[in-house]
Amino acid sequence: MPDVPEVPVAPEGREPAVTPVRVVVALCLAAPFVAMLWVSSYAKADPAFIGIPFFYWYQMLWVLISTALTMVAYRLWQRDQRARTARRGGADR
Template sequence: MVTPVRVVIALCLLAPFVAMLWVGSYAKTDPAYIGIPFFYWYQMLWVLVSTGLTMTAYTLWRRDQRARRTRSGGGAQ
């Protein structure tokens, strides 16, 4: 069943892949940040962003699963 929450979860998990596979968007050296070429700091930034998005997706997934169990009367497992 596709719900808005599951769409948000999918987008959170898909965004880092799209960002890293779209090499043309970051295959350059400028703008440099404290002497680090854009190519490197962009990828390192996505490590942090990916962590946040994965945590968000996991939290939403747990909330969605709890709500489904409550609606179906499954109780705690």
Template sequence: MLWVGSYAKTDPAFIGIPFFYWYQMAWVLISTVLTMIAYTLWQRDQRARSAAKGGASE
């Protein structure tokens, strides 16, 4: 996203929306999905650690 010259253009348009706008919105959606995946993996790891810690003390 720091290399503005790579996306500061109007073509190719997507359903009438210039490239600059739909490219930015695509990255918002992609980063949301990646954040959700990371959070789910983190939760899974925390549950596994909690289960291992609880199982070891019993």
């Protein structure tokens, strides 16, 4: 099992809700939305790729990037949940 980073414990004994892993998960899930909502960054025809205007291939590239980022976020979330369950002694299973 890979080393699990130590999560700081809140004064009441509860784990904090916002951890570095959860911030990375949120960024992975938010990045595609920000990229697609910032239309002025890709609303142009050049550079074309194999005859396809930039506007179209850029969006299709984000389909693949979004898939990869969602997979990363899911794996990180699973790892975080397993680590939290293990620290609580497996009480949630």
